[in-house]
Amino acid sequence: MNQSNFCEQCGAPLKPMAQFCGKCGHQVITAAPPPSSPPSAQALNAGGVTAPESEPIIGIIRGLERVKGLGTEVFFLVVTPDRLVFAQIPQAMINSTIQQARADAKQRGKGMFGQVAAQMEWMDIVAERYKTIPVDETLAEQPGNFFIPNTQIKQMVFKSIKSDRNNLLIETQSGKYNYMLGGWKSDERLKEARELLRRVLGAVVK
Secondary structure, eight states, rough: OOOOOOOOTTTOOOOOSSSTTTTTOBBBOBOOOOOOOOSSSOTTTTTTTOOOOOOOEEEEEEEEEETTTTEEEEEEEOSSSSSEEEEEEOOHHHHHHHHHHHHHHHTTHHHHHHHHHHHHHHHHHHHHHHHHSOOHHHHHHSSEEEEEGGGGEEEEEEEEEEEEEEEEEEEEEEEEEEEESSTTHHHHHHHHHHHHHHHGGGBBBB
């Protein structure tokens, strides 16, 4: 703890770490250290790196799927200059976004086909939302969200496994991550994803 070099009562010099003034006996008041600031985001499982307080969002890759048990988990990949942030999209969020998109289309006077087309754009709606909120807020949104520092990525390989299904393998210094990219507009999203990641990560993207 910090203390003054002189007694506040009589002005006499104080010895280091003295609790009382050697001249008048006045108790020395020590100043408490300032509270330490908590990290801006928790250190997550991909390398144990603490997230920066703020960072720009370069782009978002929609609809990555990861096999879990008999089903799949859906993630959106938020790409920043320093890391790749994986945001898990629960089924409840997907359902509510689809319902809202359909309701909005109906309110605008769209018929059944227009409403169906609108609900198929749910990924665009979710992506726009992630563009408007801080990255740390995205990380904290779901327990399964995590990030990988860009410096830990050794290579990323895209591979077509079906006409409407593509595989993305991410190899890092600490392990491998395997995702599928398919479904609605899969070819278009694959091209966008590869171009975005190459722009940020360069030659590690194959």
